[in-house]
Amino acid sequence: MEKTLDTKFTYTEKKDTRSGFGDGFLEVGRKNPDVVGLCADLIGSLKMGAFQKEFPDRFFQVGIAEANMMGVAAGLTIGGKIPYTGTFANFSTGRVYDQIRQSIAYSGKNVKICASHAGLTLGEDGATHQILEDVGMMRMLPHMTVINPCDYNQTKAATIAIADYEGPVYLRFGRPKWPIFTPANQKFEIGKAWKMIDGKDVSIFATGHLVWEAVVAEALLREEGIQAEVINLHTIKPLDTEAILDSVAKTGCAVTAEEHQLNGGMGDSVAQTLVRNHPAPLEMVGVNDSFGESGKPEDLLEKYGLNAANIVKAVKRVLARK
Amino acid sequence: MEKPSIKQLKEICSQVRRDIVRMVHGVQSGHPGASLGCTEFFVALYFHQMKHNKDFDPKGLGEDLFFLSNGHISPVWYSVLARSGYFPAEELATFRKIDSRLQGHPATEEGLPGIRIASGSLGQGLSVAIGAALAKKLNNDTRTVYALMGDGEQQEGQIWEAAMCAPHHGVDNLIASIDVNGQQIDGPTDKIMNLLDLKAKWEAFGWQVIETENGNDIEQVIFSLEKAKGMLGNGKPVLNLLRTDMGYGVDFMVGTHKWHGIAPDDEQLASALGQLEETLGDY
Numbered sequence: 272m273e274k275t276l277d278t279k280f281t282y283t284e285k286k287d288t289r290s291g292f293g294d295g296f297l298e299v300g301r302k303n304p305d306v307v308g309l310c311a312d313l314i315g316s317l318k319m320g321a322f323q324k325e326f327p328d329r330f331f332q333v334g335i336a337e338a339n340m341m342g343v344a345a346g347l348t349i350g351g352k353i354p355y356t357g358t359f360a361n362f363s364t365g366r367v368y369d370q371i372r373q374s375i376a377y378s379g380k381n382v383k384i385c386a387s388h389a390g391l392t393l394g395e396d397g398a399t400h401q402i403l404e405d406v407g408m409m410r411m412l413p414h415m416t417v418i419n420p421c422d423y424n425q426t427k428a429a430t431i432a433i434a435d436y437e438g439p440v441y442l443r444f445g446r447p448k449w450p451i452f453t454p455a456n457q458k459f460e461i462g463k464a465w466k467m468i469d470g471k472d473v474s475i476f477a478t479g480h481l482v483w484e485a486v487v488a489e490a491l492l493r494e495e496g497i498q499a500e501v502i503n504l505h506t507i508k509p510l511d512t513e514a515i516l517d518s519v520a521k522t523g524c525a526v527t528a529e530e531h532q533l534n535g536g537m538g539d540s541v542a543q544t545l546v547r548n549h550p551a552p553l554e555m556v557g558v559n560d561s562f563g564e565s566g567k568p569e570d571l572l573e574k575y576g577l578n579a580a581n582i583v584k585a586v587k588r589v590l591a592r593k
Numbered sequence: 594m595e596k597p598s599i600k601q602l603k604e605i606c607s608q609v610r611r612d613i614v615r616m617v618h619g620v621q622s623g624h625p626g627a628s629l630g631c632t633e634f635f636v637a638l639y640f641h642q643m644k645h646n647k648d649f650d651p652k653g654l655g656e657d658l659f660f661l662s663n664g665h666i667s668p669v670w671y672s673v674l675a676r677s678g679y680f681p682a683e684e685l686a687t688f689r690k691i692d693s694r695l696q697g698h699p700a701t702e703e704g705l706p707g708i709r710i711a712s713g714s715l716g717q718g719l720s721v722a723i724g725a726a727l728a729k730k731l732n733n734d735t736r737t738v739y740a741l742m743g744d745g746e747q748q749e750g751q752i753w754e755a756a757m758c759a760p761h762h763g764v765d766n767l768i769a770s771i772d773v774n775g776q777q778i779d780g781p782t783d784k785i786m787n788l789l790d791l792k793a794k795w796e797a798f799g800w801q802v803i804e805t806e807n808g809n810d811i812e813q814v815i816f817s818l819e820k821a822k823g824m825l826g827n828g829k830p831v832l833n834l835l836r837t838d839m840g841y842g843v844d845f846m847v848g849t850h851k852w853h854g855i856a857p858d859d860e861q862l863a864s865a866l867g868q869l870e871e872t873l874g875d876y
Contacts, residue, residue: 307731331727331762339720339754346660346724349709350732351652354724370751374717378701378710 276490279468279501282450288480289387291423292444293318295430296355296385300326303353303434309344310357311337316446317357317387337362341370345380353434354382360389360443361402368408375439376412383433384409384441389419390530391558391575392447392480392568401563407535409441410508416461417508419443419529419537421482423451425505428459436461443479445530447568450483464511466518470500473586474518474525478504478537481528481556484572487579488528492586499586507537512544519551524593526585528556530577552592554585596641602811604872605640605676606632610842611869612672612685612876618862620689623697626852627743628669630774630809630837635673637814638739642822647678649706657736658725660710662718663743663772664698665854671695674707675876682876716749718742719769723759726767726830737825740769741835745777748786753798759830760799768821769800770833772808776850791834800832808837843868 300306300322307329314320314332323330333340337358344354356363363386364371375382386405393401409417416438420426426444433440467482468489477485482503489499500518504511519525525545527538538555545551558575572578597605609632617623639645643657650656661670668688675682680694687693694705698713709725712718722740729736746752759767771791779785788794795802801824805817814835821831839853840846843865846857857865 329731333758334754334761336751336754336758338716338751339723339758342717342720342751342755343724343727343758345710346721346726347728349652349658349721349725350654350728350734352728352731369714370717370720373711373714374721380710 276487278486278490280452280486282452284451285448286423286451287446287448288420288423288426288444289316289446290318291426292385292387292430292442293321295427297321297325299431299434300329305351306353306355306434307331307347308355308357309333309340311335311340311362313358316359317385319357337367338370341367342374344382345374345378348380348382355385356382357385357387359400360386360405361400364405364408365402372412376414379414380439381437382439384439386441386443388446389443390445390479391563391571391577392445392530394447394568394571395565397565398562403532403558403563404535405443406507406531406537410535410540414439415508416440416506418461418506419479420505421479421503422449422453424453424455424457425459428457429505432459432461445480449480452483452486462506462509462511464514465503465505466500466514467503468499468501470498470522472498472522473590474500474502474522475528475582475586476502476504476515476525476537476541477528478507479530481530481577484577484579485528485582488582488586491579491583497586497590504537507540510540510544512548515541515544516549519545519549524552524589526554526556526582526589528582531557533557533559552589554589556581556585599812602636602640605636606811607870608873609636609669609672609676611866611871613668614843614857614862614865615875616668616671616685616688617856619686621856622689623668623856624665624854625668625856626776626839626846626850627663627772627774628666629843629846630839630841631666631669631741631772632842633809633811633814634741634770634835635669637811637818639673639677641815642818643739644736649679651709653709654732654734655736657739658709659739660718660722660725661699661712661741663715663741663746664712667697667699670699676873679707680705685876715743715746716751719752719755722767722769723755723764726764727762729766737822738767740767742769742771744771744773744775744782744788745785747771747788747791756795756798756800763828764830765825765828767830768818768825768833769830770835773834773836774839776839776853778850778853780850795832799829801829802832802834804834804836806836808835809841
């Protein structure tokens with residue numbers, strides 16, 4: 272279906288966003304000698320092997336001990352290093368929340384928490400590993416920046432860009448092979464939303480893997496004469512409230528789409544921005560207060576209502592409320 | 594700068610103890626017990642052992658670094674930092690009060706000179722010290738990293754993750770001490786969660802373990818820290834079991850968990866100060 276659709280962005284290749292991280296990590300390691308890596312027994316899964324091979328002295332395998340990894344990373348910053356920690360999103364957040372809170376966020380440490388296998392699209396491993404609360408936990412922390420790029424190229428660009436930003440960052444990415452629809456070697460601006468498609472009827476704010484679903488949804492809606500604006504909210508915190516308010520001032524309604532719980536996710540941030548500044552009808556696409564389960568990524572997105580078809584439905588609901 | 598004599602160090606200890614009980618009394622809150630017990634250790638570190646700069650540089654390149662994992666004994670650290678010149682001693686009067694840089698537990702948020710990371714939620718400081726020690730190695734900085742933990746804190750799982758990590762990565766520029774006072778909030782450690790043989794445990798994790806039999810004897814503390822320094826550089830970290838008396842220096846506070854986290858009243862303060870000579874001038 273996607274192939275015959277006239278999407279405004281197209282792709283010729285699919286790749287996992289974690290590979291974008293791994294390639295970006297190697298590149299930023301070559302550019303910046305202060306960048307160091309830590310991993311809790313998931314070097315292959317996080318694609319950190321190339322960096323480890325090229326810079327063995329700047330890489331620390333810490334074993335299956337994530338709490339210690341966060342503390343060691345915080346300590347490394349004191350000597351001016353820029354540590355990138357690597358493990359699954361679940362073990363990057365919930366398992367080590369207090370370590371991040373005290374030793375990294377409260378202490379303002381320049382640690383880059385790099386979290387793979389986030390969300391339902393982790394797939395067959397099931398709900399123990401499919402964290403859907405991580406963005407909520409991280410965006411609640413003062414001083415924390417939260418980034419969820421959409422494809423291989425954007426993840427690579429974000430991985431490189433965060434080294435130049437002084438402060439703690441949560442970088443979220445995933446496992447499935449996903450369309451590469453944004454440009455190679457793009458400039459990544461933390462905190463700056465990217466309006467990918469202009470439209471006047473509805474604003475779709477999407478983050479992570481669901482940006483592609485939003486691009487598909489826009490094409491489906493266009494076939495029905497609905498002009499949707501698609502905004503890539505790769506940075507969830509700090510939120511680009513100006514871009515959100517500018518768009519909704521024009522369209523008068525919005526849909527958010529994310530691979531995360533509705534409670535505490537990006538949609539909550541957008542809702543807060545709208546309610547406080549420019550109340551407008553809003554529909555939210557995300558996981559509604561449930562855990563995930565084992566299955567193929569695309570089947571899970573369908574079952575939990577997180578794909579382009581569900582974004583289209585949400586747009587129709589919100590347009591009816593305008 | 595010439596190192597102070599043992600007599601001078603003892604005088605500093607007396608003043609630090611006065612600061613501790615006055616700070617905790619002043620706000621009727623805080624943790625005097627282990628602060629008093631660790632006074633000789635802090636004075637030995639800051640006035641005798643460490644190369645450090647009171648013109649505070651958070652990165653501490655070329656300096657020895659200290660990390661306090663059991664952050665609740667902040668009164669002793671704040672007093673020693675002030676008496677070392679990191680900030681005016683008068684500021685000790687603001688301890689735990691609103692708008693103060695001297696938070697209940699050490700923090701960087703308010704920019705208090707001398708503090709490099711927040712602590713208080715237990716179990717995290719050794720990991721941080723390992724990271725700082727690894728950074729020193731990457732920077733070809735040959736100075737030493739020191740850390741202090743509590744004995745009750747040994748019940749935290751992260752301590753043992755860190756214990757496993759440091760020898761594996763050859764962190765041999767690190768001297769960690771445990772304040773073994775045998776007490777924690779709810780009672781004696783052997784009743785709450787028995788630590789059994791800490792020496793055997795740390796040795797089994799690959800550390801070189803030394804013991805300071807009387808951590809309230811400043812000469813013994815210095816002897817241990819010198820000995821520990823001599824054991825660095827051979828691929829293994831050093832652990833110092835620092836046996837102290839909680840509440841040392843104030844007779845009615847000694848050796849009981851009851852003074853872990855409560856403040857003396859006016860009468861108790863007067864009694865405590867009567868036992869501690871004012872040597873550097875009260876703040």
